[in-house]
Amino acid sequence: MKTKFNILTSTCVPLPLENVDTDQIIPARFLKATTKEGFGENLFRDWRYDKQGHKIESFVLNDPTYGGQILVAGKNFGSGSSREHAAWAIADYGFRVVVSSFFADIHKNNELNNFVLPVVVTEGFLAELFESIAQNPKMEVEVNLPAQTITNKATGKSESFEINSYKKLCLENGLDDIDFLLSNKDKITAWENASK
């Protein structure tokens, strides 16, 4: 999972719903695994399959018209439970970027920790992006991490997005937080001694 991220150009999967919570991204009954693999199969499980386990054709992940490594979702994506399984499911399914006009906090962090890039865009950009995808499902979006820009290639419009520069460094180099923290042990002991 520690894959380096630079510039990604891909088609998109649109999910124009607001307040998509982590219970929908990965329902609680799939939280019982003890490893991180295989969650992609159950991403949006209850929207993707009916109770008999048959595909719900109308759901976007089952629609061959759409595909790609970028998920575009409505406002307040990833609210609710803090389960990191939601980020694992998104990563395991093969998404590398999620675009929305607003992300729930913990989920946003969970995505970053799993080398999925959450890109926050304006409401206007998002609405236009949904429109472009509807008009042409094969249209592409470019996400440029070094430049922190996202471009709707159908309209040519670009927007810049924010990312904490530490997380950016980690993503670009495929480094994780524990590598970093463990290099700081002396500071931890120093803090403990000072606060006794």
Place this chain on the structure above:
Amino acid sequence: MNTLFDKIWDAHVVTTVEDGPTQLYIDRLYCHEVTSPQAFAGLRARGIGCLRPEKIICMPDHNTPTHDQDKPIEDEVSKTQVDTLTKNAADFGLTHYGMMHPKNGIIHVVGPERGLTLPGMTIVCGDSHTSTHGAMGAVAFGIGTSEVEMVLASQCILQSKPQTMRITIDGKLGKGVTAKDVALYIIAKMTTSGATGYFVEYAGEAIRSLSMEGRLTLCNLSIEMGARGGMIAPDETTFAYIRGRENAPAGDDWDTALAYWKTLKSDEDAVFDCEVTFCAEEIEPMITYGTNPGMGMGITQHIPTTEQMSEAGKTSFIKSLEYMGFAPGESLLGKKIDYVFIGSCTNGRIEDFRDFASIVKGKQKADHVVAWIVPGSWEVDRQLREEGLDALFIEAGFEIRQPGCSACLAMNDDKIPAGKYAVSTSNRNFEGRQGPGARTLLASPLVAAAAAVTGVITDPRTFL
């Protein structure tokens, strides 16, 4: 001119990464069976142990059945998760309260109850309702599994400092209005994302008047409006609650601790990034009608209509009401319900069962209602038996189950069947949260009790 949050946060900064997050020292890590296995697996893969095992407490709660806990769990996968935690705790030398251990229960109930959660601490757990512990005057927040691994490995976490918000509730709460109603009211006003990015401090007369357990309920629900956490400055109510508990400081240590705890409040001139004020008199007993905790209203009110909603907002709203089988503009009073669940880390403490008992006493459960009474911990179970509430419940036709998260997220057998209505004292009414197709109405133990005895949604004030 510091806020309470700033004071505790600043005291725990180990170092700040240049142009990056803060490395924050964590006083207490709670681990449950669902969000920890991958973190322990990560440690093994790196070939390292826990830096400060004595600061870490483990217990299973999400998967535990609410009956026959002395027998092996039937569900293979649940059993694996629970067993994995037992093994991990043993391998890494951590305190573990396993199933049937007298100290077992829902982690957010057990922490404060055992004096493991104390004012001034930084507390994390791979669980969004870690915000509960903030009620004791701690900085407590939920984290993901990667972050659990960080704390296991280094007793630290990398975090950017959130912004601060103060929610003040002036005035006095009316009859039948509990901490749960205050929380559901605030979330309805703030929406489920209204406090995203903020750490909330609750203040004002109505908050001060809450009992310690009421405060735990309120802070528990902070996450449902998107907040990183919620907290309340410790005061005499807090100190009285802590004194004498196992793990609480004693003797001279108590005096030293108390002197420090008394400094834990926002300065008079503290500046918050955002201030919100509500009036206690406006809060009624609350109930939710939709599929997120922000879709709540006073029990005598009507479900909103779709006029003035944005297109996208309307689509989600209608989808949600269709799931619930309700119509815009409807009142919920008198609607038939099928299940009642009292328990969870929101309302699974002794006071919640006392509230529930105050209404069901001397009455009978409505015939068609299935009620699950699930104490938040074995300690709560012990207390309610000691107070004779068990007899009172049994007489009224209820059955007490064994402690755990139970129907709050239905990872065990306690699932609400599809299409059925459940009045639940838990914290989430998302689609399928209490079982595929289940329809959840969040409410206080008083509202749950009124529904349990009448079989329909009822204003609990008619019984008080």
